[in-house]
Amino acid sequence: MAYPVPAEFFVVLSMILFVMGAMGVVLRKNAILVFMSVELMLNASNLALVVFARQWQNMNGHVFVFFVMTVAAAEVAIGLALIVTIFRHKKSINIDDLHQMEG
């Protein structure tokens, strides 16, 4: 069935959002902002899943998005707890200062 806005437009939007999230991960110095860029990438992939679920009229895509959102919530909780713990020791969340494991 033909929709007023073709599905390709939504997929291109999802791709651009994903690439922006990837750029945010590379460019930002604050660990929390890197984490937020990862959330943007997850959101872009959710958008792509929903677009294809509508294209093929298959609700498995929606269920997949549901699980991605749930796992992202769990991951955010743990990631932020880790950042808070690192801050307690290092007094800084600048990723340039977190190079203790390099050789």
Next chain:
Amino acid sequence: MEALLFFGVGGLALLFAVLMLSTENAVHSALCLVANFGCVAFIFLMLDAPFLSMVQIAVYTGAIMVLFLFVIMLLKAEQSSDTTTRQFPRLWILATVLASVLLIVLALPMSLGGFKLPELTSPGSPVRFGNASSVAQTTFVINGATLAEPITTSAVASGETTSFETLPAGTYSVNTLDAATNRNVYLPAQEVTLNGIDALTLFATGEVNPATGELVKLVSLPTDVSEAGSSDGRLVVYNGAAPEGISLVDLGPEAAVTTVLRDGQTVLIDPIIAPTVPYQGEPVIITYPRGTYNLALLDPAFNIVERLDEYVITADTETDILYLPAGSGAEGGRIETFTIDTQPSFGSPKGIGRMLFTDYLLPVNLVGMLLLVALIGVIVLSRPEAEKSERRSNVRRKVSRPLVNVISTQTGSDVMAETPQLPTGDS
């Protein structure tokens, strides 16, 4: 209109993403991301996913981003200036190059396909067969130009139907056989035309004429498995026995026909569910709220032809009600009902809920356990450090206490025991 909405909201989402990446204040970044998630939730609404858009707003913006804001303010991260890193001053050039490479890699498959996604093609019409005749078991043989060999269904008992068979569009001939004797009970074979999209149910009706061995008719009723309404059931009423036409009427709790004399004419007060159903014509399709009703089939003179007392209409079902002639030369007719479950509408919470509780029950439980483990992990990670002060007070000092204070104020570190200790890595 929809294109305008898409470009407006999509452009807004991109704008907020760019703002999120470029602004220095971390709180502003988080708020831009919240706005971006709101735009994406609106786009989900445009994509027939109402449940997911509400979950996006409730979980992503309402829980995850609020958590981010809490941590940003807890760590006072908005005060640190987030300029380019010390180690890579020209990082943004490399980042732009990598981003364009990534974009090209992502867009390459789509451009090879001409930037056009393939359309969903309907595999064919779903067709099922039912037995509403006096023959105990019937089988159906379908033959058509699009089939390599004739399809024979399994034996269908009286009052039962087969499952759906998907057939491409075309004209088919259907033979009805008695399963016991494997003899054709209706000659010639019936012609059925399928358009490849709509669903159809074919019922074998009537009784076997002992003289000629013929059934009356193969009746085809349209079948719609989409949702009727949130708490309604769909009824398909077919009249195969009353030449003057019948109507399906809800009699009410007293189970009797209620009429009044108005302007010299008898008017029926009870609600008519299905108005005049033509004899051996098109069936009447209606939706009715679920519940238990006293239904009846009335002829045009408001006499009860057939009763359906305490009839239960279930939500999310479609019921075919066939009024057929009674067998063996008796007067009147009989009613056969066939019920099928309908599919929930696309993107609805009912659809997702059904899938989560049937096909995806195990992943749901696993994700629940994952959340529980994450909760415990967060509690363990954010425990305050209590052992350090105790360790220090347990160490015996070989130097007198006033001298310890003098030394510690001058060197900046506490005076431990005499023997040197390996660094424990938590200073």
